[in-house]
Structures are given as structure tokens and as C-alpha cells.
Amino acid sequence: MKKVKLCITVAALVVSSTVFAQSTKVKEDFKPSEVNQPRKAFPQVNSRGCVRTQISAPEANMVQLDIGGVKYNMVKDASGVWTGESAPQDEGFHYYQLNIDGASVPDPGTKYFYGAGRWGSGIEIPAHDREIYALKDVPHGLVSELNYFSDITKAWRRCFVYTPPGYEANAGKSYPVLYLQHGSFEDETGWSQQGKANLILDNLIAKKKAEPMIIVMDNGYAFKPQTEQAVGNPTRPAMAFEEVMMQEIIPMIDARFRTLTNRESRAIAGLSMGANQTMRIAMNNLGHFAYYGGFSGTSNYPNSDEIDVETFLNGAFKDGKKVDQQLKVLWLGMGTKEPEPFPGSIGAFRKMLDKQGIEHVYYESPETAHEWQTWRRSLYQYAQLLFK
Amino acid sequence: MKKVKLCITVAALVVSSTVFAQSTKVKEDFKPSEVNQPRKAFPQVNSRGCVRTQISAPEANMVQLDIGGVKYNMVKDASGVWTGESAPQDEGFHYYQLNIDGASVPDPGTKYFYGAGRWGSGIEIPAHDREIYALKDVPHGLVSELNYFSDITKAWRRCFVYTPPGYEANAGKSYPVLYLQHGSFEDETGWSQQGKANLILDNLIAKKKAEPMIIVMDNGYAFKPQTEQAVGNPTRPAMAFEEVMMQEIIPMIDARFRTLTNRESRAIAGLSMGANQTMRIAMNNLGHFAYYGGFSGTSNYPNSDEIDVETFLNGAFKDGKKVDQQLKVLWLGMGTKEPEPFPGSIGAFRKMLDKQGIEHVYYESPETAHEWQTWRRSLYQYAQLLFK
Numbered sequence: 001m002k003k004v005k006l007c008i009t010v011a012a013l014v015v016s017s018t019v020f021a022q023s024t025k026v027k028e029d030f031k032p033s034e035v036n037q038p039r040k041a042f043p044q045v046n047s048r049g050c051v052r053t054q055i056s057a058p059e060a061n062m063v064q065l066d067i068g069g070v071k072y073n074m075v076k077d078a079s080g081v082w083t084g085e086s087a088p089q090d091e092g093f094h095y096y097q098l099n100i101d102g103a104s105v106p107d108p109g110t111k112y113f114y115g116a117g118r119w120g121s122g123i124e125i126p127a128h129d130r131e132i133y134a135l136k137d138v139p140h141g142l143v144s145e146l147n148y149f150s151d152i153t154k155a156w157r158r159c160f161v162y163t164p165p166g167y168e169a170n171a172g173k174s175y176p177v178l179y180l181q182h183g184s185f186e187d188e189t190g191w192s193q194q195g196k197a198n199l200i201l202d203n204l205i206a207k208k209k210a211e212p213m214i215i216v217m218d219n220g221y222a223f224k225p226q227t228e229q230a231v232g233n234p235t236r237p238a239m240a241f242e243e244v245m246m247q248e249i250i251p252m253i254d255a256r257f258r259t260l261t262n263r264e265s266r267a268i269a270g271l272s273m274g275a276n277q278t279m280r281i282a283m284n285n286l287g288h289f290a291y292y293g294g295f296s297g298t299s300n301y302p303n304s305d306e307i308d309v310e311t312f313l314n315g316a317f318k319d320g321k322k323v324d325q326q327l328k329v330l331w332l333g334m335g336t337k338e339p340e341p342f343p344g345s346i347g348a349f350r351k352m353l354d355k356q357g358i359e360h361v362y363y364e365s366p367e368t369a370h371e372w373q374t375w376r377r378s379l380y381q382y383a384q385l386l387f388k
Numbered sequence: 389m390k391k392v393k394l395c396i397t398v399a400a401l402v403v404s405s406t407v408f409a410q411s412t413k414v415k416e417d418f419k420p421s422e423v424n425q426p427r428k429a430f431p432q433v434n435s436r437g438c439v440r441t442q443i444s445a446p447e448a449n450m451v452q453l454d455i456g457g458v459k460y461n462m463v464k465d466a467s468g469v470w471t472g473e474s475a476p477q478d479e480g481f482h483y484y485q486l487n488i489d490g491a492s493v494p495d496p497g498t499k500y501f502y503g504a505g506r507w508g509s510g511i512e513i514p515a516h517d518r519e520i521y522a523l524k525d526v527p528h529g530l531v532s533e534l535n536y537f538s539d540i541t542k543a544w545r546r547c548f549v550y551t552p553p554g555y556e557a558n559a560g561k562s563y564p565v566l567y568l569q570h571g572s573f574e575d576e577t578g579w580s581q582q583g584k585a586n587l588i589l590d591n592l593i594a595k596k597k598a599e600p601m602i603i604v605m606d607n608g609y610a611f612k613p614q615t616e617q618a619v620g621n622p623t624r625p626a627m628a629f630e631e632v633m634m635q636e637i638i639p640m641i642d643a644r645f646r647t648l649t650n651r652e653s654r655a656i657a658g659l660s661m662g663a664n665q666t667m668r669i670a671m672n673n674l675g676h677f678a679y680y681g682g683f684s685g686t687s688n689y690p691n692s693d694e695i696d697v698e699t700f701l702n703g704a705f706k707d708g709k710k711v712d713q714q715l716k717v718l719w720l721g722m723g724t725k726e727p728e729p730f731p732g733s734i735g736a737f738r739k740m741l742d743k744q745g746i747e748h749v750y751y752e753s754p755e756t757a758h759e760w761q762t763w764r765r766s767l768y769q770y771a772q773l774l775f776k
Contacts, residue, residue, distance in 0.1 A: 058490040059449050060449075061449070104496065108493050140534070145580075146528070168646075
């Protein structure tokens with residue numbers, strides 16, 4: 001087991017904590033994380049991005065903080081309270097958990113988010129650009145929860161719909177729509193909770209940097225009853241999602257909300273698995289979408305080889321000139337710290353675009369990996385280019 | 389510590405489980421709870437309402453299932469997986485948690501709900517009348533999340549707003565509004581999550597048993613900056629909530645949604661602490677509300693003494709005839725299994741109403757205590773009487 005302890009635990013060494021902290025460079029300016037539960041003092045984050053948490057477990061043998069793929073041993077004090085810190089984390093949002101004598105559980109100090117295939121703890125490392133998704137005194141849109149039954153999957157599904165500020169007041173106005181998808185092991189809650197899509201748009205619209213738009217956030221897992229077993233392999237979802245999107249979600253949204261229904265008023269984007277899915281959907285349905293955004297993903301994932309335009313997505317990029325004309329914006333982005341296969345596969349995709357003469361926007365999120373800060377920034381960039 | 393074990397743990401006794409189960413009357417028809425996380429097999433519930441859960445904690449010394457005020461010891465098998473069962477629980481929704489070597493944590497098998505002052509595990513014991521809040525193939529309203537800044541509390545607040553089926557399509561129609569409040573140590577998420585208020589109304593409206601209405605679910609904790617310390621004593625909230633309700637929430641809702649703004653089109657109700665709060669608000673503002681619902685609570689709580697109408701709520705019930713004329717419905721309800729001081733205080737309140745000649749509706753939820761099944765049923769009953 002790999003163990004990194006750049007921020008050394010000091011809880012059991014209160015008497016000598018100052019000296020100890022100096023010698024091991026623990027920056028003692030920890031503050032409660034902004035996604036803590038009400039009145040919970042822990043977890044905390046310091047100015048170097050170290051996470052410190054604390055839990056009472058008097059009878060436990062070992063408690064660990066499990067974040068960023070590393071398990072950090074925590075230390076018990078005389079009252080049975082365990083405290084421990086992580087190494088510095090990248091700015092932005094991270095999933096994590098505690099391990100108590102072998103049990104992986106959420107930290108009872110935090111609010112919970114769906115990711116990594118579970119509802120679990122999250123922590124927010126304040127980012128230098130957190131203003132883009134801060135809750136500010138600007139007009140706020142609504143995020144609405146909509147339950148619907150899918151005849152294709154024979155199951156209840158749910159989406160969240162952002163309607164921009166002014167939607168209720170301007171009863172005669174119709175709006176363009178962005179369909180925005182989460183990644184693997186995430187769900188329809190991701191973009192409005194950890195993604196803060198609503199706040200990003202509220203802020204952009206207040207500054208007139210983005211057009212008022214509706215955003216639809218649905219669940220990318222959609223399987224027909226006979227292919228239910230595909231649930232166990234969510235990185236390769238059966239393509240029922242495309243059917244659900246085109247035959248059920250879009251008609252439902254157009255019927256229920258005041259939408260503009262021409263292709264120039266409809267965009268689609270997704271992150272990771274959602275980037276892969278939405279690229280396929282966009283390219284199979286260019287009559288319905290004029291904007292595509294791929295955040296940390298492309299449909300050649302995980303392959304870094306040169307793309308054969310004859311066969312890739314059934315030749316969807318073969319006529320580069322036509323694709324270039326039809327997609328008003330083809331947007332790609334990723335974090336500078338993303339591991340393979342993302343740089344390789346996205347790089348190969350971009351080379352294909354260049355070869356085919358298809359213009360695209362490429363963005364790199366500084367110092368972030370395959371995580372939500374990359375995708376918040378991607379949405380912030382992408383949304384400004386839509387419907388103009 | 390009180391320990392009840394009507395459903396004996398059998399996980400460590402797999403070989404002899406059948407015999408053991410028979411001798412101790414464990415009914416082996418457990419099924420996953422309907423509020424489990426996706427693809428999680430545990431916790432489970434059997435037909436007698438016993439809860440069985442399971443967690444891997446190979447190094448733990450003791451793991452307990454903590455539900456209904458009782459901690460049930462779980463038993464470890466050879467692979468390090470702990471399993472345990474509770475005694476039968478009342479039908480409906482319950483909060484619970486696990487205890488691992490002294491650490492109180494959420495069960496990683498369930499979705500999480502805000503109650504008991506924390507985000508934690510919930511379980512659903514299928515109720516005989518669960519049809520009233522089942523997700524059915526009927527038209528569904530929206531539940532919208534609205535962030536707003538309160539000048540009174542100088543803080544960001546949030547409410548959830550249910551708009552009924554047809555709200556978007558009938559752009560010329562205005563709707564009556566029910567303001568519906570949670571209980572102590574709960575928040576604005578309670579009524580749409582564990583309360584299922586939206587599904588209860590969707591089903592009632594589909595059967596034409598309730599008028600289409602808007603429901604506003606806000607947070608009953610509202611403190612001015614200088615009384616922030618009152619947060620630690622939430623059963624006696626400072627009355628800033630009334631100011632927020634009357635001066636901020638209602639005007640905001642009337643401005644943003646298509647509401648009917650006469651008093652006959654505005655109802656208020658709450659559960660427990662919310663019943664107490666909303667009774668005070670209704671009686672102080674009878675010009676604004678014509679309907680009051682108190683679910684498991686009244687403003688004389690926790691007192692069971694005879695009410696002095698000269699002093700109670702500043703004499704609000706002194707002119708019984710006027711109150712009787714102004715409140716089109718005064719509705720009270722509670723569960724038959726509720727402990728004191730609820731029966732006593734609600735009973736004393738009802739005696740006062742009778743003495744003052746104030747008509748009221750009284751409902752008892754069969755075989756439920758001070759929990760959500762009582763309040764789901766209360767809303768189901770109360771909503772049918774509104775705006776008619």
C-alpha cells in the first residue's frame with residue numbers, strides 16, 4: 001500500500017504540535033470545507049490543499065483517510081478521537097471516504113455526492129478561480145427535478161432541468177437548450193451538485209457572457225430490459241441512451257419547456273463517458289445539434305492510435321467540410337494533469353480533426369486532473385460560445 | 389443500554405440458519421430497501437419490518453445497527469463481513485446509522501437524508517398504504533430548487549417549490565399555494581425526499597382528490613446575525629422565521645410563480661417544530677392564510693396543561709367565533725404511537741378549540757409514531773381539504 005504523508009498528523013502530539021508542525025511543514029491554517037454538513041467542524045482544508053479530518057472511534061484499531069487513491073493513517077488521541085491529514089490535493093472537488101477497521105464508509109462530517117458508483121463524501125479545495133461558480137447576489141435560475149417513465153427502458157428515470165433567470169417572467173420567450181451529461185459511475189445529480197452548472201450559468205448570464213439557456217442533465221445509463229446486465233460494465237454503456245435521448249428526452253423537454261427547437265438552438269456536451277456518448281449522439285444526429293462539447297473525453301477512447309475516418313463512428317468525420325459547416329462549435333477540453341489514456345486519445349482525435357480540416361476549440365484546465373474542477377471550467381468556457 | 393433482538397442475527401450461523409431462524413422466528417423473506425443506493429443488496433427489510441444490514445469490516449471489534457433508539461449487535465463471518473437485524477420497525481421511513489468500534493457512520497448501502505441533525509442513512513419499511521406516495525404513471529409536477537439571499541438573516545437560503553402537473557402548459561392559470569414546513573433537526577429537503585410531498589400531490593391531483601397547487605418547502609431555521617447562537621437550540625427557534633416567511637419568502641414566491649394571492653388561496657402547515665412555527669405564523673397573519681395544518685405538533689408544545697386563551701399566542705384564540713370563520717380548515721393530526729408530550733399537548737389544544745367553539749379536523753395515523761409515515765398520511769389527508 002502506497003502511503004504519502006506530507007501533512008503529518010499532529011492530533012496526538014498536541015503539546016509539541018507547533019514544533020512538529022514547523023519541522024514537517026504542516027500549514028496550520030485549516031478551515032472547515034464548504035461542503036461540510038451544518039455545524040460540522042471537520043473535515044478541514046488548509047491553504048496548501050491538505051485535507052484534515054476527525055472522527056470519534058474509541059474502540060477502533062485503525063482509521064484511514066482515503067482520498068486521491070491514497071490511504072492516510074489517522075492517529076487516535078486519549079479521548080478516542082482520530083485525526084489525520086492528506087497530502088496536498090488539486091484545487092476543486094474530490095470524492096473521498098474513511099476506512100474504519102477495514103470498513104469503507106462516508107465521513108459523517110460532509111454532505112454526500114454521487115460519484116465513483118456510490119453516494120459518498122466530498123470535499124472542496126478552494127480554487128483560485130472559484131468565483132466562476134460562487135453563489136453570488138445575481139439573479140438565479142431554477143433547477144427542477146423531473147421524474148418520467150421511459151418506454152424504451154421500461155423504467156422510471158429522472159432528469160434535472162436548469163431554467164435561466166427570467167424564464168418564469170418572460171412567458172412569451174423560448175430558449176435554446178444544452179443537453180449536458182455526467183461521467184461513468186456518476187448520475188443525473190452530478191452537474192448541478194458537484195458540477196455547479198446552475199451557478200456557472202447564473203454568473204455568466206449576469207455578466208452577459210452567455211446566452212440565457214435551458215440545461216438538461218439526465219442519466220447516461222439507459223438499458224433496455226434485456227440488456228440489464230450491461231449495468232455491470234458502465235464504461236461501455238449499451239446505446240439505448242441515444243434512443244432515450246432522441247426519442248424520449250428531447251421530445252419531452254420540447255413539450256414541457258419553452259424551447260427553441262431548431263438545430264442551431266440545441267447543444268450537447270458531456271464529460272468523460274458523457275463526452276464519448278454525446279459525441280456519438282451528436283454525429284448520428286447532426287440535424288438536431290449544432291454544438292458539441294467534449295470535456296475530458298472523445299469517442300475513440302481509450303485508443304491513442306491514428307483514427308481511420310473511413311470506419312470511426314461509421315465514417316461520421318469522413319466529409320470534414322460538411323462536419324465543419326454543420327458544427328458551429330466543436331469544443332474539446334481536458335486538465336493538464338489528466339493521465340493516459342485521456343491525453344493520447346484526445347490528442348489522436350484532434351489530429352484527425354486537423355487532417356479533415358474541421359475547426360475546433362481546445363482548452364486545457366491548468367493543474368487539474370480527471371475531476372470536477374476540469375469540467376466546471378470546461379462548462380464555463382464552452383457555455384460562452386453557445387447560441388451566438 | 390437497552391438491547392432488543394427479536395430478529396436474531398444469523399449471518400455467522402449460515403449452516404444452521406434454517407433451524408435457527410425457525411426457532412427465533414426470523415422471517416427469511418428479506419428484500420433490499422427501496423431507498424438503497426444503486427446495485428446495493430443491503431440493507432434489507434422482511435415482511436415483519438425487521439431491518440437486516442451488512443458491512444465488510446474485517447478488523448473491527450464490534451459493529452452495531454443503530455435504529456429506533458436501539459443498538460443491535462451485528463455478527464462477523466469468516467470473511468470479515470458483519471450482518472445483523474433489528475426488531476420489527478413501524479411501517480414507513482426511518483433514519484438509522486451504523487456504529488463501527490464506537491464510530492457512528494452512515495450505512496454505505498443507502499441513500500442519505502437530512503434528519504436528526506445530520507445527513508444519514510434511511511430505510512423504508514413498505515407500508516400497507518404506500519400507494520398514496522408511490523411513483524406512478526400519472527402526470528408529474530416539478531420540484532424546483534431556488535437559492536435566494538435573505539436580507540433579514542444576511543445569509544443564503546434555499547427552498548424547494550413543487551409546481552403541479554399542467555403548470556407549464558397552462559401559462560394563463562394561477563395556482564393556490566401551500567407553505568409546508570419540516571420538523572426540528574430537519575431541513576428544506578425533508579418534504580420532497582423522505583416526505584414524498586410531490587408524489588402525494590401528483591397522485592391526489594391525478595385522481596381529482598386535490599386541487600392543483602404549488603407547495604413551497606423552505607428551511608425553518610432562520611436567525612438574525614446577532615442571534616446565531618440560537619442554532620444550538622433548534623427546538624426553540626428564534627422568531628426570525630416568521631419575518632422571513634412573511635417579508636421574503638411569500639413575496640418572492642408570488643413574484644416568481646403564478647400564484648393566487650388572496651388569503652383563501654394560501655395554506656400553511658408543518659410537522660412537529662414546523663407545526664408549532666406555522667401555527668404562530670398563521671395566527672399572527674390570518675389576513676394571509678385561510679388554512680392551517682398541524683402535523684404532530686401545536687404551539688402549546690410541550691405543555692399538556694389547560695390552555696389559557698387570554699395569554700396563549702397573545703390571545704389569538706380568544707375570539708373563537710372569529711377564528712372559526714377565518715380558518716376554513718384547521719387540521720390536526722398525529723400517530724397513534726406518538727409518545728408524550730405530543731398526545732398531551734395536542735389533546736390540550738383540541739380541548740381549547742372545543743371550548744372556544746372552533747371547528748377542527750382531527751386525524752390519527754394508525755400504528756405510527758413521531759415519524760415520516762405519520763406526516764405523509766397527514767399531508768395526504770390535509771391536501772384534500774384545501775382550496776375547495
